[in-house]
Amino acid sequence: MKLAIIGTGYVGLVTGACLAETGHSVTCADIDAQKIRQLQDGIIPIYEPGLEEIVVRNRKKKRLHFTTDMSGTVREAQIVMIAVGTPTQPNGAADLTAVFAVADIVAANLSSYKIVVNKSTVPVGTADAVRQRIGKIAKEEFDVVSNPEFLKEGDAVNDFLKPDRIIVGVASERAEKLMRELYAPFVRTGHPILVMDIRSAEVTKYAANGFLATKITFMNELANLCELVGADITSIRLGIGSDKRIGEHFLFPGVGYGGSCFPKDVKAMIKTAQDHKAPLKILEAVDEANAVQRLKIVEKVLQHYGENLRGRVFAIWGLAFKARTDDMREAASIYTIESLSGRGAEIQAYDPKALEEARKILGNHITYFDDDYEALAGADALLILTEWAEFREPDFEQVKQRLKEPIIFDGRNLYEPERMRDLGFTYYSIGRATIRCGR
Numbered sequence: 001m002k003l004a005i006i007g008t009g010y011v012g013l014v015t016g017a018c019l020a021e022t023g024h025s026v027t028c029a030d031i032d033a034q035k036i037r038q039l040q041d042g043i044i045p046i047y048e049p050g051l052e053e054i055v056v057r058n059r060k061k062k063r064l065h066f067t068t069d070m071s072g073t074v075r076e077a078q079i080v081m082i083a084v085g086t087p088t089q090p091n092g093a094a095d096l097t098a099v100f101a102v103a104d105i106v107a108a109n110l111s112s113y114k115i116v117v118n119k120s121t122v123p124v125g126t127a128d129a130v131r132q133r134i135g136k137i138a139k140e141e142f143d144v145v146s147n148p149e150f151l152k153e154g155d156a157v158n159d160f161l162k163p164d165r166i167i168v169g170v171a172s173e174r175a176e177k178l179m180r181e182l183y184a185p186f187v188r189t190g191h192p193i194l195v196m197d198i199r200s201a202e203v204t205k206y207a208a209n210g211f212l213a214t215k216i217t218f219m220n221e222l223a224n225l226c227e228l229v230g231a232d233i234t235s236i237r238l239g240i241g242s243d244k245r246i247g248e249h250f251l252f253p254g255v256g257y258g259g260s261c262f263p264k265d266v267k268a269m270i271k272t273a274q275d276h277k278a279p280l281k282i283l284e285a286v287d288e289a290n291a292v293q294r295l296k297i298v299e300k301v302l303q304h305y306g307e308n309l310r311g312r313v314f315a316i317w318g319l320a321f322k323a324r325t326d327d328m329r330e331a332a333s334i335y336t337i338e339s340l341s342g343r344g345a346e347i348q349a350y351d352p353k354a355l356e357e358a359r360k361i362l363g364n365h366i367t368y369f370d371d372d373y374e375a376l377a378g379a380d381a382l383l384i385l386t387e388w389a390e391f392r393e394p395d396f397e398q399v400k401q402r403l404k405e406p407i408i409f410d411g412r413n414l415y416e417p418e419r420m421r422d423l424g425f426t427y428y429s430i431g432r433a434t435i436r437c438g439r
């Protein structure tokens with residue numbers, strides 16, 4: 001089939017590359033001319049494990065193309081997928097400007113029957129709005145389908161190629177048949193394509209992210225309680241995670257959830273629920289608790305040093321919102337760094353992949369290092385904000401030598417507190433007893 005993917009970001013590029021991998025002819029289009037130029041030159045603008053290999057292979061096979069010509073791409077395609085951003089508006093609602101802009105391009109270029117697939121995360125009712133918008137102008141038949149994406153950054157290619165499930169919200173048998181054909185290569189091991197009505201598909205995406213954000217936040221708040229009552233969140237995590245009804249995933253406490261999805265999707269779902277006078281109070285609490293949690297490490301730093309941080313230098317390992325991605329959107333590091341800098345501290349930061357993205361957001365008022373140990377030189381303490389694998393077994397002697405004092409604030413619980421005691425560190429983590437050097 002000829003496929004058009006409009007919006008070539010994390011979702012669009014991964015989707016386009018993975019669909020090309022199954023033999024389709026895919027054109028990825030975007031309004032960002034620089035991004036498209038890079039892709040045409042073989043440069044992958046994001047870091048995502050395994051993605052470059054698939055993009056290169058399918059470009060060589062001439063199955064994957066990049067363009068800024070959205071009209072031409074739509075005209076040629078049988079299926080048009082919308083994968084543009086849906087950022088948060090000041091009132092919490094998802095901004096659908098880009099989705100509707102694409103719908104208008106589709107409307108103006110509907111040369112034959114097409115399926116318009118919405119992969120962007122959008123509030124319930126958006127597919128109907130898109131259908132109306134296209135229907136006002138279009139002369140040819142078309143179907144609008146909701147096909148929310150569940151890939152997670154850091155493992156996006158794997159998630160797309162081997163999804164737990166594929167959600168397809170349809171209103172016609174014709175669209176269902178084509179969508180089943182499109183996704184058949186990805187469900188050969190038996191994972192289901194769940195076909196449902198369009199509105200349920202739209203809500204399913206928010207329900208999944210809202211539930212996961214709630215799970216994380218529950219553990220974060222529980223971790224805070226553990227610190228006060230002398231319990232250890234790791235034991236509790238294992239204790240409840242082994243219960244099949246609860247499950248072991250998304251139970252790791254830390255510095256709050258971030259990234260391009262959970263924060264905005266939780267806010268958008270709260271707004272939808274409020275608009276329908278059926279408030280989702282649990283998500284309102286999650287959103288509020290997360291805003292506190294992402295400053296948890298700052299709270300511990302202030303406990304240790306007091307409010308005035310002038311003259312203090314902190315090394316930070318990990319800027320990306322999570323490991324295996326360079327995505328900095330809503331990363332806890334941004335909030336932590338702004339708060340520490342605002343109190344006069346200097347920051348020396350290292351991240352294996354996100355330095356370039358971090359520079360765009362944090363600018364020049366912090367110092368960036370290409371080497372993790374160099375970032376420690378002369379710092380008062382080390383703060384760990386992302387769970388990159390390479391931070392799990394550092395050379396602790398070197399860490400000690402380079403820091404002014406052996407102090408670690410670990411926002412990801414990477415180390416065993418008892419081990420840190422033996423190594424002579426003062427060690428703060430989340431939901432576990434603080435280890436004080438020499439005690």
Ligand SMILES: NC(=O)c1ccc[n+]([C@@H]2O[C@H](COP(=O)([O-])OP(=O)(O)OC[C@H]3O[C@@H](n4cnc5c(N)ncnc54)[C@H](O)[C@@H]3O)[C@@H](O)[C@H]2O)c1
Pocket residue numbers: 006007008009010011012029030031032035083084085086097098099101102119120121122149150151152153260261
């Ligand atoms: N990133 C994820 O992990 C993830 C996972 C599941 C779902 N989603 C959802 O998928 C959607 C896209 O997310 P993303 O992370 O890929 O965003 P992104 O910001 O990485 O990419 C969006 C792309 O759309 C392009 N764009 C914006 N307006 C456009 C327009 N009018 N015409 C053409 N292109 C346009 C941008 O230039 C950008 O390249 C969002 O709704 C998001 O919530 C994201």
